Amino acid sequence: MNFSHQTYRDQFVAACLTGLPDTAENWFRRLDDVVNGVVVAEAVEADTTGEPPLRSLTALGDLGALGVQVPVEYGGLGLGDGAACLVVERVAQACASTAAILMFHYQVVRRTLAFGADPWRDDDLRGFATGSLIGASAWTEKATTKNKENLQTRLRSHGSRLILDGEKTFCTGLSAAGVVHVLAETELDGGRQGATFVRVDPKDPGVRISAAYPLLGLRASGTASVELHGVELARTDLVGEPGSGRRLMGHNHEVCLNPGLLALGAAAGAFEDACLMVTGRMPDTQPRTGAEQVRASLADTLVRVETSYAYAALAVAGCGEGASPVVSSKFKLQASAAAEEITGELLHTVGSRGFLGSFPLERRLRDARATALMGPSNSLIRDRITDHLLTTDTLPEADHDQR
Structure with missing residues (x-):
């Protein structure tokens, strides 16, 4: 798939692998083989049908990619969050939909490692390690505002039982998931604790998963809604303490396991595709590198x-x-905004064939646009960044009249 050795990735790869043994690099070479083989082969079909890329997920699971963060004692690779970031970016170069499922899965793995409860934590980690269990998260609702305020999904206690009711939307990876972490407003023992994550089995009779959304981009990411009707749970199904949901969301944001990685991979994949097209090395294309506009565009895009x-x-x-x-x-803001610009520019660089669905660039464009909209959306991120800027001491002091 690659046009050339991607030297522009070297610093990023080194940062992701910092502190890891040389065996990690050997494993990533094996990952390259799976990506360039199974994942590339399934990407077009999955985008066309919207069905989850099960062959790719199976091959990645067999390689141990779903357990890249899981400690060795549970059967995982024990390579940590940086390596997980690198897996998502590398897979996204071939299929951003497959990478999206992995990204949200890795968020569940990280949450399970830090906050999982004894009755299910170890079994889930072993399932992640073997690839037999994929995790998804259900945060979003139709009426929620910034920071997931005004949650309508409720977890209430009825004696020794906990009952979960509500509806979640835009849950990525849901079609392939074997476990879902649901964010719910918690009211236990007559008190209101606030937002809490709870572990839910999607096969529970009270769980109803919708058909996958007909998305513009990331079509095969298994994004769907989930309805929860009287789902009966135990207190041990809580992920973390009651009311800790927003703290756990913050824990997720401590690392770069977010849609920026999908955007990064989509931009790199688009650039490689464009290079193949303008040099005539992709089937049904002709060399265009003699045109000054093409040469200038390639330089700017690189x-x-x-x-x-x-x-x-x-x-x-x-x-x-x-x-x-x-x-x-x-x-996330930088990567997704840049990917939108890069993929859009490359469509013009390659000429009219870039607008044909039979070539990969239009899929890259749709996937890049989706990353900017994925939660947290870029508009919300800009608001958060500005809040942070205005509430820290990084702003200069005006010690004289600067008018």
């Missing part, structure tokens, strides 16, 4: 791609346990 990867390397290096969520938020 610099934009390199800039995105350099920023991603800084973000990955600056993230980790206890890091400010604004770091990963800035990365």
Whole structure:
């Protein structure tokens, strides 16, 4: 699939693999084989049908990619969150939909490691490690506002039982998931604790999953709604303490496991595709590198791609346990906004064939646009970044009249 050795990724790859043994690089070479084989082969079909890329997920699971963060004692690779970021970006170069499922799965793995309860934590981790269990999250609702205020999904206690009711929308990976972490307003023992994550089995008779959404981009990401009607749970099904939901959401944002990685991969994939097309190395294309406009566009686009990867390397290096969520938020904003510009420009670079659905660039464009809209949306991220800027001491003091 690649036009050339992607030197623009080197800093990002190094940041993701910092502190890991050489065996990690060997494993990523095996990942390249799976991506360039199974994932590339299924990407077009999955985008056309909208069905989850099950062959790709199975191949990735067999390789151990779903357990990249899971400690070795549970059967995982034990490579951590940085390696998980690299897996998502690399898979997104071939199929952003498959990568989206992985990204949200990795968020569930991270949450399970930190906050999982004894009765199910170890079994889930072993399932993640073998690839037999995929995780998804259900945060979003139709009426929620910033920071998931005004949740209508409710978890209430009835004696020793807990009952969950509500509806969640835009749940990525839901079609392939074997476990779902649902965010609900919690009212236990007559008191109101606030938002809490709870572990739900999608096969529970009270769970109803809709058909996958007919999305413009990320069509095969298994994004759907889930209705919850009288789902009976135990207190051990809570993920973290009652009322800890927003703190756990913040825990998710301590690392770069967000749609910025999908955007990064989509931009890189689009650039490689465009290079193949304008050099006539992709079937049914003719060389166009003699045109001054094409040459200038390729140069500008390469610099934009390199800039995105350099920023991603800084973000990955600056993230980790206890890091400010604004770091990963800035990365998502930069990567997704850049990917929209890059893919749009490349459509013009390659000429009229770029607008044909039989070539991959239009899929890259749709997927890149989707990353900007995925939660948290770029408009919300800009609001968060500005709030952070105005409430820190980073603003200069006006010690004289600067008018």
